[in-house]
Amino acid sequence: MTGPIRVVIVDDDPLVRGMLTLMLDGADGIVVVGEAADGATAITAVDRHLPDVVLMDIRMPGVNGITATERLRRRHRPPEIIVLTTFDTDEHVVRALRAGASGFLLKDTPPEQISQAVRAVAAGYPMLSPGVTRRLMRRVASGAESYEQAHERLALLTPRERDVVLAIGQGRSNAEIASELLMSVTTVKAHVSHILTKLDLDNRTQIAVLAHDGRLL
């Protein structure tokens, strides 16, 4: 990375743009090369100025920040994008990350942390607000719960039975499983019966659910 970090600021509120420009343009090694008020002009601005980092609001008239992020990330040499918003709902966070954002900050983040974040993402590091990080941590941790429980139960099965569980988890019929696993349909049924009794379930649908909780897909 040679030269200062080039930044484009996207927000529909001129006041916010001004504030951000003011706090970043002075900062060490950062220069604000452009501004935009909505997603559509953001894209043309990026194409013109080729910034390293884009600060992106979500709620904007016309093309919103998430969609703009998606499109920008499909560019040839895409800028790193920091989504900067007032609300950190789960929906927003997940959509932003999925769209390809490298950062997600709340607007009440102190100035020096914003410039720090710009430098971090420019260097290829992700940067999330603490609250967002906590969200992700909780999400992962809670998902792990059912995962581990499912694995415990699945451990009761023999390897072959687990093969069958896997196939059921993909929605296969007994006939399909038989040909896939090279055994007779009656054998498949035998395995299924064993699985049902061992895991104390009623039908194959519940086996499929368990397989998915255990992420065997």
Place this chain on the structure above:
Amino acid sequence: MTGPIRVVIVDDDPLVRGMLTLMLDGADGIVVVGEAADGATAITAVDRHLPDVVLMDIRMPGVNGITATERLRRRHRPPEIIVLTTFDTDEHVVRALRAGASGFLLKDTPPEQISQAVRAVAAGYPMLSPGVTRRLMRRVASGAESYEQAHERLALLTPRERDVVLAIGQGRSNAEIASELLMSVTTVKAHVSHILTKLDLDNRTQIAVLAHDGRLL
């Protein structure tokens, strides 16, 4: 938070403990009040010294760091725990977070960032190494993929049909669904048939899988 942040360091390698103590004990507002070489003694050390923060290695003889973390987090006023390890495998990260760690750092983290992390978690903020953050981001983003696809397809259904999808996703039989949703079994079958054709699926197990991908549970 009054007074310095009290820290206990847990690592089986005396050299590592020494390094960490050296780099933290001098730092602003941090005092190392104890050390331990394994999970079991870590717990007694915490009970004796009542630290604000514990730096915890994972791989240790006897009780490992994950288990120790779990146990410590069940204490009356649990310390914040930073897991500090050499490898950031998905398994380690997920288990550590699930056990209740507030931080997850790699051992190659520069000293000043470690002391920063101690201060952050003491203040109630989470702190992850950039690589770990990226891991979580990817995980969440990729999970969202199937989620959105599932929702798109589910949008083709009528409200009542979605009710049925939900029930199937819980492994209910047609009879159970009928009584649960107050309709006749034949009606349930009609709905299921419609769902299968609309979503181009073969059997109810696949409906259940879709319901789970769309997190309707």
Place this chain on the structure above:
DNA sequence: CTCGGCGTACTACCAAAGGAGGTGGTCCGG
């Protein structure tokens, strides 16, 4: 060596699920 678990396979039977096609009622919007 023998016993038990595993994987495979069979029979026979019954229950559940799914397909095809039709009937009637409601409610909403053009």
Place this chain on the structure above:
DNA sequence: CCGGACCACCTCCTTTGGTAGTACGCCGAG
């Protein structure tokens, strides 16, 4: 007021799923 979407119900029929019980060859632990 009429058409279309949705919901509910029906019958007849086929396919799939699940239970029960038996059997045989293999292999590893005791």
